[in-house]
Amino acid sequence: MSAERARLEELALAAIAAARETAELARVEREFLGKEGAVGKLLASIRDVPPDERKAFGHGANELKRAIETALAARRAMLERERLAAERSAEDFDPSLPARALAHGSLHPLTHVVRRLEEIFSSMGYAILDGPEVELDYYNFEALNIPKDHPAREMHDTFWCDREQKLLLRTHTSPVQLRALERMRPPFRAIVPGRCFRNETTDASHEHTFHQMEGLVVGEDITVGHLIGTMKTFLREVFRRELEVRLRPGYFPFVEPGFELDVRCPFCERGCSVCKRSTWIELCPCGMVHPKVLRYGGVDPERYTGFAFGLGLSRLVMLRYGIDDIRLLMGADVRFLEQF
Numbered sequence: 001m002s003a004e005r006a007r008l009e010e011l012a013l014a015a016i017a018a019a020r021e022t023a024e025l026a027r028v029e030r031e032f033l034g035k036e037g038a039v040g041k042l043l044a045s046i047r048d049v050p051p052d053e054r055k056a057f058g059h060g061a062n063e064l065k066r067a068i069e070t071a072l073a074a075r076r077a078m079l080e081r082e083r084l085a086a087e088r089s090a091e092d093f094d095p096s097l098p099a100r101a102l103a104h105g106s107l108h109p110l111t112h113v114v115r116r117l118e119e120i121f122s123s124m125g126y127a128i129l130d131g132p133e134v135e136l137d138y139y140n141f142e143a144l145n146i147p148k149d150h151p152a153r154e155m156h157d158t159f160w161c162d163r164e165q166k167l168l169l170r171t172h173t174s175p176v177q178l179r180a181l182e183r184m185r186p187p188f189r190a191i192v193p194g195r196c197f198r199n200e201t202t203d204a205s206h207e208h209t210f211h212q213m214e215g216l217v218v219g220e221d222i223t224v225g226h227l228i229g230t231m232k233t234f235l236r237e238v239f240r241r242e243l244e245v246r247l248r249p250g251y252f253p254f255v256e257p258g259f260e261l262d263v264r265c266p267f268c269e270r271g272c273s274v275c276k277r278s279t280w281i282e283l284c285p286c287g288m289v290h291p292k293v294l295r296y297g298g299v300d301p302e303r304y305t306g307f308a309f310g311l312g313l314s315r316l317v318m319l320r321y322g323i324d325d326i327r328l329l330m331g332a333d334v335r336f337l338e339q340f
C-alpha cells in the first residue's frame, strides 16, 4: 500500500507542477481524483485488504487524496497570479477603463402591483390569504353556488387535473372565499392575490394563466356602500387620483345582488382604444356574498352579510403600465421585463 501510495503521489505532484494552464490542472484532477481516477480505484481496492489492515489503508488513501487536493489548489492560485501579472504588464492593459456594468434583475410588473395592493389593503385592516392552485370542484364551483350542470360552468373553460377525483386548476380566486369562511370567524376582511387558469385560446386580451385578486369582507351590517367606498379608496391609491366608478347589475352565482364595477378611463376624456371609446373600463365583478355561500362556509346569513370582489389583476397591471397585450405578462421576455 505505502509503495503504491508513494508512487501515485509522486506521479500526481509531478503532473501538477508541470501543468501550465488551469485546463491542464482540471485534467490531472480528473485523472487522480475523478470517479474513475487512480485514487478512487485505490480506495475501491480496500475490499481485497485483510480486515485488520483496512483502517490504516483507508487512512493512507485519504491522506493521499488530501495531499493532491492541496497541491492542486496551490498550483491553481499560482497560475492565476501569473495570469494576472501577465495581463497587467501587457501593453494594452488600461486600468482606467470603466468596469463592465452588472446586469440587475427587476421586479415583475405584477409583483409591483400586488405589493402595492397588499400595502393598501393591509392599511385598511385586510388579511392577505393564499389558497391552493390545484383545487377541488367543491370549492371552485359547488360551494360557490355553481352546482353541476349550472350554465355558469360553461364560462369557466376548466383545466381538469383529474375528473374522477374532481380536481382542477382553479378558474378564479373565489374558492379561497369558502376556505376563509371556514377558517375565520366574522367579522373579517381578506384579500387573496393569486394565479388562475382557464383553458382558453390566447390572444391580446386572453391568457390561459392570469392573475386575480379576490376580496372578501364579512361582518354585521355590511352594505353595498362599504363595497363602493372600498373600491374608490383603493383605485385612488393605485392611480394616485380620484376616479369615478359606477355599478351595473351583473349576474354571478355566488353574489346577490351582483354587479360589474366600471371605472372612468384614466387615459382619456372622450374615449380611446383602451376604453373602446366608452370612457368606462370594466374592472371587476363584485356583489354581496350569496346567503347560500355563507351557509356553505358555516356562517349564519341571518346575522352576517358581506361583500366580495374579484379584481382582474392582469387587467389592472395592463392599465397601470399601459400594456396592450396580456401575453407579455407571462411571456418571460427579458426585454419587456427589464422596463419595470
Ligand SMILES: [Zn+2]
Binding pocket: 265, 266, 267, 268, 269, 271, 272, 273, 274, 275, 276, 277, 279
Ligand atoms: Zn379611454
